Amino acid sequence: PANLGGGCSMPPLKAFMDDTTIICSKEEETRRMLARLDTLMTWCRMKFKPKKSRSLSIRKCKIEEAVTFTVAEQQIPTVSQEPVKSLGRWYDSSMKDTRRGVETVQFASEGLLAINKCGIQGKFKVWCLQFMLIPKLLWPLLVYDICCSTVESIEAKINKYTRKWLGVPPGLSDVAMYCRKAKLKLPMKSILEEYKCGKVRLVTMLEESDDPVVKTVQPSIKTGRKWKVAEAIDE
Structure with a gap:
């Protein structure tokens, strides 16, 4: 003692x-x-x-x-x-997130390729994509300052494999795949929309915080030139 x-x-x-x-x-x-x-x-x-x-x-x-x-x-x-x-x-010493965007795209490509090599049916491959790969991709996309164009490139890769696994024609648009009001309703979520919702949710949470220090600090969320969080909230 x-x-x-x-x-x-x-x-x-x-x-x-x-x-x-x-x-x-x-x-x-x-x-x-x-x-x-x-x-x-x-x-x-x-x-x-x-x-x-x-x-x-x-x-x-x-x-x-x-x-x-x-x-x-x-x-x-x-x-x-x-x-x-x-x-x-x-x-790391760079103090930047540029490299993380490239790593996330590479991780998405490797994950899609691994799912594609599985011997299961196409609909089960889509299930693995929606409930296993996309949640792993969303965390770095929301934590790091990754631009919207990088997320669009990831979604383009995802849509390419999804069309292949479901057997839908290649000409089927992305809107038709994720639309909830069309005749074809697929229980899938768009990683781009989840990315945008997550960024908006983060800014709203910081602005409505009960902590006066957090509330007074203007959040700086970088999403590139194509889409900005502040403009999306104002709309």
């Missing part, structure tokens, strides 16, 4: 601490904060895992590669050295 002084002691307990983010304006402040946290963790018999942590130092709008931090007598890897994934989003 830990001795608290005055005849009081704390029984040894095992605990778990969730992720901690430290944001400081100066390098020395960050080092003092890490040293203080390291002392507290040693006192309560807990420990940090520097290999699972990442550090990022920005000075004059540029990433400082030479600045490194240590905790538990071990160096914390920088984001440039080892990119980190948090809540389904990758963070």
Whole structure:
């Protein structure tokens, strides 16, 4: 047990601490904060895992590669050295989402090709597309700043395989495939429409937040030139 002084002691307990983010304006402040946290963790018999942590130092709008931090007598890897994934989003030294759009398109192509190679019937392939592949694609599309034209290219690939699996003529338009008022009603959802609805839902949630800090910040959602969230909300 830990001795608290005055005849009081704390029984040894095992605990778990969730992720901690430290944001400081100066390098020395960050080092003092890490040293203080390291002392507290040693006192309560807990420990940090520097290999699972990442550090990022920005000075004059540029990433400082030479600045490194240590905790538990071990160096914390920088984001440039080892990119980190948090809540389904990758963070690297580029600080941009351009590469993520290309990776999402590649992932969609590989997923469609894998489903197409399956030996199941066409309608079951469409089921795998709607309930397995599209949900996996929607998360990066909503998390990253990916333009609308990239999503349109993904939907074009999806529609090509969908027509093949359902046996419908190639000339069937996309409107006829996803329309809910036509005679041909297919229980399918468009990834482009889900992408637009998700972006609108995100902006509305931020604007109607009860937190005054979040509410006053103007959300910057980048969707390219073809379609803008603000114009869609105004309409």
